Amino acid sequence: MTSERLGTGIGWRPEIADAVERMPGIDWVEVVAENTCPGHLPDSLLRLRERGVTVVPHGVSLGLGGADRPDEDRLAALAERVAALGAPLVTEHIAFVRAGGPRTASPVLEAGHLLPVPRTRDALDVLCENVRIAQAALPVPLAVENIAALVSWPGEEMTEGQFLYDLVDRTGVRLLIDVANLHTNHVNRGEDPAEALAGLPVEAIAYVHVAGGFERDGVWHDSHAHPVPPAVLDILTGLASRTAPPGVLLERDENFPEPAELERELAAIRTAVAAGGAVAGGPWEPSPAAPAPEVPDATRQRVGLAQTAVLSSLVAGTPVPEGFDRVRMGVQARALAAKRADVVAKLAPELPEILGAGYRAAFLAYASERPMTDGYRRDALEFAGDLLRKGRPEDWASRRRLDQWWQERAGSAPRRSLARRVLRRG
Numbered sequence: 321m322t323s324e325r326l327g328t329g330i331g332w333r334p335e336i337a338d339a340v341e342r343m344p345g346i347d348w349v350e351v352v353a354e355n356t357c358p359g360h361l362p363d364s365l366l367r368l369r370e371r372g373v374t375v376v377p378h379g380v381s382l383g384l385g386g387a388d389r390p391d392e393d394r395l396a397a398l399a400e401r402v403a404a405l406g407a408p409l410v411t412e413h414i415a416f417v418r419a420g421g422p423r424t425a426s427p428v429l430e431a432g433h434l435l436p437v438p439r440t441r442d443a444l445d446v447l448c449e450n451v452r453i454a455q456a457a458l459p460v461p462l463a464v465e466n467i468a469a470l471v472s473w474p475g476e477e478m479t480e481g482q483f484l485y486d487l488v489d490r491t492g493v494r495l496l497i498d499v500a501n502l503h504t505n506h507v508n509r510g511e512d513p514a515e516a517l518a519g520l521p522v523e524a525i526a527y528v529h530v531a532g533g534f535e536r537d538g539v540w541h542d543s544h545a546h547p548v549p550p551a552v553l554d555i556l557t558g559l560a561s562r563t564a565p566p567g568v569l570l571e572r573d574e575n576f577p578e579p580a581e582l583e584r585e586l587a588a589i590r591t592a593v594a595a596g597g598a599v600a601g602g603p604w605e606p607s608p609a610a611p612a613p614e615v616p617d618a619t620r621q622r623v624g625l626a627q628t629a630v631l632s633s634l635v636a637g638t639p640v641p642e643g644f645d646r647v648r649m650g651v652q653a654r655a656l657a658a659k660r661a662d663v664v665a666k667l668a669p670e671l672p673e674i675l676g677a678g679y680r681a682a683f684l685a686y687a688s689e690r691p692m693t694d695g696y697r698r699d700a701l702e703f704a705g706d707l708l709r710k711g712r713p714e715d716w717a718s719r720r721r722l723d724q725w726w727q728e729r730a731g732s733a734p735r736r737s738l739a740r741r742v743l744r745r746g
Contacts, residue, residue: 324408325600326374326527326567328590330582333572337364339579345586348374350569351405353397354381358404365405375405376527379412384450384464385437386416387423387624395457402460409526411463411496412454414447414487419628423621429631430692432660432699438473438626439483446623449615451491463494463526468504468533468542470652474643480511481519488524492606495520498529499555500542500571507540508648513555517562523604527567530556530589539651545574548585553592560596568593635691657687660699668700674721675713682707701729 327347332340340346341364349368356365356377369375379398382390402410415434420426437443455462464487466480478486484495497520502513530553532546548570559565568589572582632638634653640646661683665672672679686706692699704726713719 324374324526324566326376326569328586329374329376329527329567329569330586331378331569331571331573332365332368332375333576334362334364335576336572336579336582337362339582340364341367343579343583343586345590346373348376348567348569350376350378350411350571353377353379353401353410356401356405358400361404369406374408376407377401377405377410379410380434381417382412382454383415383417384412384454385414385443385447386418386450387446387620387627388421390450390454390457392457395454399458402458407460409461409463409494410458411465411526413465413467414484415467416627416631419624419631421624423617423624424628426628426632427691428693429628429635430695431631431635431656432663432692432696433656434467435627435631435634436467436469436471436473438623439476439478439480440473441477442619442623444478444483444486445615445619448487448490448612451487451493452612455491455493461494461526463496465496465498465529466501468498468501468508468540470508470539470655471644471648472509479519480505480516485519485521488521489607490612492608493524494526494604494606495524496527496529497525497559497565498531499559500529500531500533500548500552502555503549503552504533504540504542507535507538514558517555517559522559522563523601524606525563525565527569528556528559528565529569529571531571539648541655543574544571547577547581548588553588556589556592557595560593560598562596562598564596564598564600565593566600632691635687637688657684660687660692660696663696664700664703667696668704668725670725671700671704671722674718674725675707676718678713682712701726705730 328345329348329350330340330346332349332351340349365375382394384390398410413434414437416437417434418428418430420428437447451464487493488495502516505511506513530548531544532548533540533542534546570586570589629641633640633649634656640649661680664683675682683703686703690702690706704722708723708726
């Protein structure tokens with residue numbers, strides 16, 4: 321359970337795979353766990369592993385901060401990826417990504433995004449139990465990441481530092497600290513990064529994320545598609561003045577620049593860490609976690625009802641819960657819809673090709689009426705079916721192409737053409 325010395329790394333993405341293989345000084349890479357298939361790992365990752373480059377899977381869909389216990393199938397899939405990659409640790413997020421279900425007597429809703437957990441004792445109790453469940457199911461140590469947030473929960477009972485300190489103390493989990501997210505929370509929530517760092521159990525840090533974003537109308541968007549700003553590097557230096565992080569990783573998910581620019585950003589990250597000047601300590605050994613009683617279902621229900629009200633407001637147009645900033649909730653809702661449109665376009669590039677310039681407006685109109693309930697791939701299929709049932713697109717040739725696309729993916733059994741059914745009704 322000791323801390324792995326990772327060094328300097330970069331988020332591996334297919335778009336920059338060749339460039340990453342050629343970059344000097346890359347000690348390790350991180351991959352999105354859900355985007356890898358254990359039996360069919362990309363050749364680039366296999367070559368990196370053969371060279372001794374460590375590969376760490378980074379999960380995005382467990383929803384450890386959600387009201388429900390972690391899904392056993394998702395945990396098993398994450399464990400399979402750990403084994404396939406020979407990873408020394410695995411990471412996830414302190415977030416909820418879905419809400420609803422039997423506990424709340426409401427449909428299950430998917431956010432398609434990481435949403436903040438309220439810093440309350442109820443939410444901490446649930447998170448700690450969920451983390452312990454995940455730790456028991458995974459073959460290597462788990463580290464969890466602080467997330468960026470556009471909105472704040474009313475009535476919070478702890479600072480981020482206190483929340484994370486108690487989480488580590490009660491579970492022995494490691495931390496993945498994203499300094500870009502500390503900057504995001506500074507701009508969006510008025511939280512002082514220095515105070516946040518001062519409250520962290522830095523000895524539990526497994527590694528650090530560094531990423532860029534942009535500010536619009538006083539809101540910082542953690543885009544992972546822009547250069548790392550000086551303010552984020554300053555926070556990294558502040559962290560490195562307290563502890564030498566075992567690993568530091570550059571994240572970039574979109575709008576990939578030339579390899580030379582990525583190498584310059586990596587050099588700036590190394591410089592920021594060196595400017596901190598902290599000396600690496602010995603391996604961290606967590607204190608044994610004390611046995612904890614099972615979280616009462618009433619506690620999970622309270623957390624679940626609160627999270628469902630928030631998510632429903634963001635994706636289903638229900639009223640904004642009391643105490644939340646309505647403007648910020650609107651910004652978050654639009655960001656979630658935009659992300660749905662972007663991810664569906666990536667997973668199903670045929671859809672924007674078929675619909676042309678009208679794709680985005682059509683998808684956003686669909687998203688305003690239909691919350692996501694079963695992931696992005698199902699979302700793409702339901703979007704296409706919804707268009708066809710409405711007799712769209714109006715161009716018959718495009719509608720036939722969309723109908724063919726839908727039929728090929730709607731299931732193993734032959735499906736009757738939606739386009740023809742709509743035409744017959746008309």
